[in-house]
Amino acid sequence: MSELFFQNLDELEPLAEQVLPKTVFGYYASGSETESTLRDNRAVFSRYRLMPRMMVDVSNVDTTCTLLGRELAYPVLIAPMAMQCMAHPDGELAVSRAAAAEGIPMVQSTMGTVGLADVRQAGAGGPLMFFQLYVFKNRAFVRQLVQHAERSGYNGLMVTVDAPFLGKREADERNNFKLPDGLRLANLEGLGANLGKETASNPSFNPVDANSVAGAATRDAAVHDAGEGSGVSKHFSDNIDASLTWAFVAWLRSVTSLPIFVKGILSAADAERGVDAGVDGIVVSNHGGRQLDTAPASLDALPAVAAAVGKRVPVLMDGGIRRGTDIIKALALGADAVLLGRPVLWGLALGGQQGVQKVLETLRKELRLSMALMGCPSLAHLNRRMVLVPWEHPSARL
Ligand SMILES: Cc1cc2nc3c(=O)[nH]c(=O)nc-3n(C[C@H](O)[C@H](O)[C@H](O)COP(=O)(O)O)c2cc1C
Numbered sequence: 001m002s003e004l005f006f007q008n009l010d011e012l013e014p015l016a017e018q019v020l021p022k023t024v025f026g027y028y029a030s031g032s033e034t035e036s037t038l039r040d041n042r043a044v045f046s047r048y049r050l051m052p053r054m055m056v057d058v059s060n061v062d063t064t065c066t067l068l069g070r071e072l073a074y075p076v077l078i079a080p081m082a083m084q085c086m087a088h089p090d091g092e093l094a095v096s097r098a099a100a101a102e103g104i105p106m107v108q109s110t111m112g113t114v115g116l117a118d119v120r121q122a123g124a125g126g127p128l129m130f131f132q133l134y135v136f137k138n139r140a141f142v143r144q145l146v147q148h149a150e151r152s153g154y155n156g157l158m159v160t161v162d163a164p165f166l167g168k169r170e171a172d173e174r175n176n177f178k179l180p181d182g183l184r185l186a187n188l189e190g191l192g193a194n195l196g197k198e199t200a201s202n203p204s205f206n207p208v209d210a211n212s213v214a215g216a217a218t219r220d221a222a223v224h225d226a227g228e229g230s231g232v233s234k235h236f237s238d239n240i241d242a243s244l245t246w247a248f249v250a251w252l253r254s255v256t257s258l259p260i261f262v263k264g265i266l267s268a269a270d271a272e273r274g275v276d277a278g279v280d281g282i283v284v285s286n287h288g289g290r291q292l293d294t295a296p297a298s299l300d301a302l303p304a305v306a307a308a309v310g311k312r313v314p315v316l317m318d319g320g321i322r323r324g325t326d327i328i329k330a331l332a333l334g335a336d337a338v339l340l341g342r343p344v345l346w347g348l349a350l351g352g353q354q355g356v357q358k359v360l361e362t363l364r365k366e367l368r369l370s371m372a373l374m375g376c377p378s379l380a381h382l383n384r385r386m387v388l389v390p391w392e393h394p395s396a397r398l
């Protein structure tokens with residue numbers, strides 16, 4: 001790779017647009033409907049101001065934190081993102097290796113274009129890895145997938161709860177987006193298989209649903225051959241269980257011993273429900289502005305969720321993280337760590353594993369410098385008083 005030059009993560013999107021096919025760039029970059037939540041995820045960070053402390057010894061700055069008992073080099077995880085081989089032939093393998101090299105976790109999407117075991121193996125040197133779970137109507141398949149992830153060495157599950165259907169992504173509709181020929185949703189290959197034998201031992205398993213997804217060939221064709229609108233959207237609604245409720249957590253607990261995080265929480269009420277249902281972690285997220293348009297920016301939703309959780313379980317957050325100061329604001333407002341989405345895909349498209357590493361390194365260096373300028377030699381020094389919220393800050397009234 002020739003040296004990939006950029007100064008900050010905001011510069012990456014236009015660079016990636018030059019190298020990616022229009023359909024792929026549109027799928028990666030876009031949000032739903034008016035994209036107002038997508039924009040607000042980013043804009044919100046300039047509404048919050050940082051208040052530094054002076055005369056603190058910051059000659060050494062420690063960016064480490066712990067999650068699930070493991071040390072992370074800095075409080076960032078790579079967000080689950082589908083279909084990474086569209087960005088680069090090494091896809092999820094390159095991202096997994098980059099995360100491990102940087103000492104941070106990757107969250108592997110159910111909708112990966114490389115099988116989950118290979119992705120776990122590629123990241124073997126890293127601190128830990130999550131498997132992001134989409135819950136299919138076919139519960140026997142879900143059970144098999146989860147147990148495959150557990151056996152493959154994943155350390156936790158992240159169940160996405162904000163996508164009973166995919167949001168209305170108009171770029172994908174315009175571009176007739178579909179999975180390019182030659183790529184596959186590698187984890188879904190048994191989805192159409194007859195796994196219905198589990199019906200008797202699993203009261204929540206619905207054999208009607210299982211039958212409705214029989215015929216993997218038909219379903220895979222749906223991902224590749226978009227008719228009207230987006231093929232992935234149709235594939236998703238054919239297979240994902242839109243009837244999911246909090247009762248699912250108990251069912252999942254019965255089939256795995258992995259910690260269970262839920263991703264896509266925006267309200268204090270849902271955070272309470274999640275903790276009551278026994279989850280091991282909450283991810284404040286609006287799915288990068290790709291699901292419900294006009295949902296609140298993740299950073300705006302974070303303080304109330306963190307207050308409701310009250311440190312009973314870790315709170316993670318994603319949406320619009322692009323700068324070291326963004327991480328500081330999220331942590332000061334109650335997050336234990338953040339997830340980074342699209343810039344990872346841009347780094348991947350521009351330079352494979354090295355490109356992703358450069359993205360992560362840029363963010364890590366910004367975080368370290370900003371911690372020093374904040375008077376915070378460690379993340380434990382960050383606190384709520386270091387962030388001026390909009391209603392305390394005069395410019396918010398402009
Ligand atoms: C191209 C793309 C694919 C995504 N795929 C998934 C997915 O498979 N599962 C999931 O839970 N979230 C998915 N997300 C949402 C991300 O995990 C994350 O919430 C979001 O991208 C964070 O916002 P950011 O991109 O502004 O950092 C996806 C996001 C993008 C951009």
Ligand SMILES: CCCCCCC(=O)C(=O)O
Nearest residue numbers: 082111223232235236290
């Ligand atoms: C049939 C593949 C659908 C992938 C959806 C992944 C996702 O969550 C996204 O936001 O896009």
